[in-house]
Amino acid sequence: xxxxxxxxxxxxxxxxxxxxxxxxxxxxxxxxxxxxxxxxxxxxxxxxxxxxxxxxxxxxxxxxxxxxxxxxxxxxxxxxxxxxxxxxxxxxxxxxxxxxxxxxxxxxxxxxxxxxxxxxxxxxxxxxxxxxxxxxxxxxxxxxxxxxxxxxxxxxxxxxxxxxxxxxxxxxxxxxxxxxxxxxxxxxxxxxxxxxxxxxxxxxxxxxxxxxxxxxxxxxxxxxxxxxxxxxxxxx
Amino acid sequence: xxxxxxxxxxxxxxxxxxxxxxxxxxxxxxxxxxxxxxxxxxxxxxxxxxxxxxxxxxxxxxxxxxxxxxxxxxxxxxxxxxxxxxxxxxxxxxxxxxxxxxxxxxxxxxxxxxxxxxxxxxxxxxxxxxxxxxxxxxxxxxxxxxxxxxxxxxxxxxxxxxxxxxxxxxxxxxxxxxxxxxxxxxxxxxxxxxxxxxxxxxxxxxxxxxxxxxxxxxxxxxxxxxxxxxxxxxxxxxxxxxxxxxxxxxxxxxxxxxxxxx
Ligand SMILES: Nc1ncnc2c1ncn2[C@@H]1O[C@H](COP(=O)(O)OP(=O)(O)O)[C@@H](O)[C@H]1O
Ligand SMILES: [Mg+2]
Numbered sequence: 001x002x003x004x005x006x007x008x009x010x011x012x013x014x015x016x017x018x019x020x021x022x023x024x025x026x027x028x029x030x031x032x033x034x035x036x037x038x039x040x041x042x043x044x045x046x047x048x049x050x051x052x053x054x055x056x057x058x059x060x061x062x063x064x065x066x067x068x069x070x071x072x073x074x075x076x077x078x079x080x081x082x083x084x085x086x087x088x089x090x091x092x093x094x095x096x097x098x099x100x101x102x103x104x105x106x107x108x109x110x111x112x113x114x115x116x117x118x119x120x121x122x123x124x125x126x127x128x129x130x131x132x133x134x135x136x137x138x139x140x141x142x143x144x145x146x147x148x149x150x151x152x153x154x155x156x157x158x159x160x161x162x163x164x165x166x167x168x169x170x171x172x173x174x175x176x177x178x179x180x181x182x183x184x185x186x187x188x189x190x191x192x193x194x195x196x197x198x199x200x201x202x203x204x205x206x207x208x209x210x211x212x213x214x215x216x217x218x219x220x221x222x223x224x225x226x227x228x229x230x231x232x233x234x235x236x
Numbered sequence: 237x238x239x240x241x242x243x244x245x246x247x248x249x250x251x252x253x254x255x256x257x258x259x260x261x262x263x264x265x266x267x268x269x270x271x272x273x274x275x276x277x278x279x280x281x282x283x284x285x286x287x288x289x290x291x292x293x294x295x296x297x298x299x300x301x302x303x304x305x306x307x308x309x310x311x312x313x314x315x316x317x318x319x320x321x322x323x324x325x326x327x328x329x330x331x332x333x334x335x336x337x338x339x340x341x342x343x344x345x346x347x348x349x350x351x352x353x354x355x356x357x358x359x360x361x362x363x364x365x366x367x368x369x370x371x372x373x374x375x376x377x378x379x380x381x382x383x384x385x386x387x388x389x390x391x392x393x394x395x396x397x398x399x400x401x402x403x404x405x406x407x408x409x410x411x412x413x414x415x416x417x418x419x420x421x422x423x424x425x426x427x428x429x430x431x432x433x434x435x436x437x438x439x440x441x442x443x444x445x446x447x448x449x450x451x452x453x454x455x456x457x458x459x460x461x462x463x464x465x466x467x468x469x470x471x472x473x474x475x476x477x478x479x480x481x482x483x484x485x486x487x488x489x490x491x492x493x494x495x496x497x498x
């Protein structure tokens with residue numbers, strides 16, 4: 001099986017000149033679940049935006065064996081499902097159903113398949129009944145679930161989730177954890193939620209100031225109080 | 237979280253009007269408004285027919301006949317733009333106030349404009365109260381309005397709430413920092429201070445809106461958007477939709493005929 005994600009010596013500056021990534025390298029095997037942790041501003045979101053070519057820095061990014069280039073962004077975006085931190089950015093359509101259908105529709109699939117996939121995706125996140133609802137009347141937890149459905153409907157093989165449990169109450173958070181547990185895809189999730197990491201992610205990548213500063217087994221890092229503290233992390 | 241519900245006029249229901257295809261409702265309402273505005277001044281019979289039609293439609297919606305009627309008075313202030321007509325249109329004098337002469341022709345034209353705009357507003361109200369906004373947008377798309385235009389309205393609808401929520405939070409933050417200090421001093425600071433804070437808030441909101449639009453665009457791009465918004469299936473109109481449409485067009489054509497001929 002091809003390597004799911006391979007990033008080599010990635011550098012990136014925002015247009016305002018602010019550097020965000022300084023030589024990031026990362027390799028994720030197919031089927032792996034990796035947590036990306038680190039303080040605010042470490043560059044987690046910036047790195048994630050590189051994984052489907054929304055941002056293009058200097059260095060090599062390969063996804064499912066393909067080097068990212070302008071010729072294959074369409075395929076790459078169908079492979080990598082990027083879920084933004086704020087579901088209000090992800091859910092921009094008038095109704096839930098239209099949002100879930102947006103991906104498959106714009107991939108150019110036939111309408112029958114679009115419908116079938118959208119329904120399956122809503123079912124997978126336990127929101128079948130929400131299709132005709134208007135997004136702004138939903139709770140944050142519901143919005144987060146639907147945001148995940150918007151990439152499941154694209155049949156993404158690699159899920160890239162930016163802070164999937166941020167801003168959720170305990171019950172909604174538990175719901176998302178259970179949902180993620182049941183998904184078969186390769187997952188890379190950024191988070192500050194170390195309980196989530198302990199439960200779902202055997203591997204942890206710590207970023208700080210635009211660099212990967214540690215990459216290894218979660219159990220070892222969670223026992224290393226000094227390492228966690230050095231990068232603004234705190235065990236609950 | 238508490239949030240703002242500025243624009244949701246839609247009232248859930250399952251009446252015959254609610255269940256009509258949004259395209260039929262949109263086209264029907266627009267046609268009604270076109271006929272109402274095109275009718276000549278003083279076509280009282282035709283106005284009466286249109287009024288009867290609004291009553292029947294309102295009754296069919298199950299919202300009650302008075303529902304749209306009550307809300308339609310928002311049209312009145314706009315009609316006042318025509319208030320000078322009775323004085324400026326030349327014709328037989330009806331009354332005289334000092335140097336101002338009220339003409340019969342002018343009064344007829346003024347009353348006609350008033351009635352026509354009031355009828356049009358009633359029909360627009362019935363349509364927006366019986367069609368969910370997403371369906372309305374879909375209807376606009378299906379009726380071949382420029383996709384970019386419909387997309388703009390659709391984004392406005394979606395993000396007006398988000399932006400309004402953000403504004404609400406900022407306003408709360410200001411309110412909670414403007415307690416009354418020493419006795420005798422006004423709560424909320426000086427006018428200058430409040431002006432400064434309000435200016436900052438507007439700037440802050442604009443910046444947030446810009447940043448959000450960038451993130452939304454990224455999230456659309458991530459899902460395969462390449463500049464062209466595609467549309468989900470367009471179901472065919474049912475017999476019921478066709479019947480309603482044909483009946484409505486026939487009625488409006490007759491009304492127009494009556495208005496112009498008699
Ligand atoms: N649109 C932007 N323009 C300029 N700088 C940005 C932008 N977005 C993020 N940054 C900066 O890039 C750095 C990394 O940010 P980000 O990737 O969002 O970090 P994280 O997700 O780990 O909190 C931060 O210093 C941040 O201020
Ligand atoms: Mg971030």
